[in-house]
Amino acid sequence: MKRIILFVTIIIALLSLVACGGNNTTGPKGPKKVFQPDWYSVQDNADYLYAYGKAEKVSENASSDAAVANAYLEAAQYVKSHVKGMLKNYLEEAGNENPEVTSLTSKVVKVVSNAKFQNTSVTKRETFQMANNRYKTFVRVSIPKAEINKNLLNQVKHEEALYNQFKASQSFKELENEVEKNSGN
Numbered sequence: 001m002k003r004i005i006l007f008v009t010i011i012i013a014l015l016s017l018v019a020c021g022g023n024n025t026t027g028p029k030g031p032k033k034v035f036q037p038d039w040y041s042v043q044d045n046a047d048y049l050y051a052y053g054k055a056e057k058v059s060e061n062a063s064s065d066a067a068v069a070n071a072y073l074e075a076a077q078y079v080k081s082h083v084k085g086m087l088k089n090y091l092e093e094a095g096n097e098n099p100e101v102t103s104l105t106s107k108v109v110k111v112v113s114n115a116k117f118q119n120t121s122v123t124k125r126e127t128f129q130m131a132n133n134r135y136k137t138f139v140r141v142s143i144p145k146a147e148i149n150k151n152l153l154n155q156v157k158h159e160e161a162l163y164n165q166f167k168a169s170q171s172f173k174e175l176e177n178e179v180e181k182n183s184g185n
Contacts, residue, residue, distance in 0.1 A: 050140050052140055053069065067138065119147050121142055
């Protein structure tokens with residue numbers, strides 16, 4: 001009888017251990033954080049627009065090339081929004097609701113955002129070899145805002161109506177300043 005009680009006790013203890021110590025293969029519940037370098041997606045210099053790209057490929061070179069290409073794709077979007085913002089400020093300052101100038105503005109935005117980037121460089125790059133023997137690369141491409149602004153100015157100069165309106169606005173400001181200086185005497 002003692003053997004039966006001992007046997008039942010051992011069975012109950014084993015079943016309790018198996019039930020309580022289950023193997024948790026699913027991991028923690030909820031979202032899983034995806035790795036990226038701490039510098040990734042940070043815009044911390046007012047003189048540059050930073051564009052970021054990442055790619056995962058079988059070859060290290062292919063991973064790097066694809067990440068750079070993705071960064072330039074993102075750069076085109078940043079430049080487009082930067083130029084649109086600058087031209088919107090100009091149009092608000094000029095007080096213009098002229099559809100012709102607005103369409104010229106859209107054309108300028110498209111041309112500048114499609115322009116080849118000059119003086120750009122890959123300023124950060126990190127490549128990791130993944131557990132599956134693939135390579136994952138993160139890159140940052142730096143684009144000087146001065147270059148974007150120079151391209152914008154050159155394109156606006158080519159759009160005569162917009163440029164003439166801008167020059168007239170500047171001349172009017174100069175005239176106002178001169179009148180204010182002379183009226184103060």
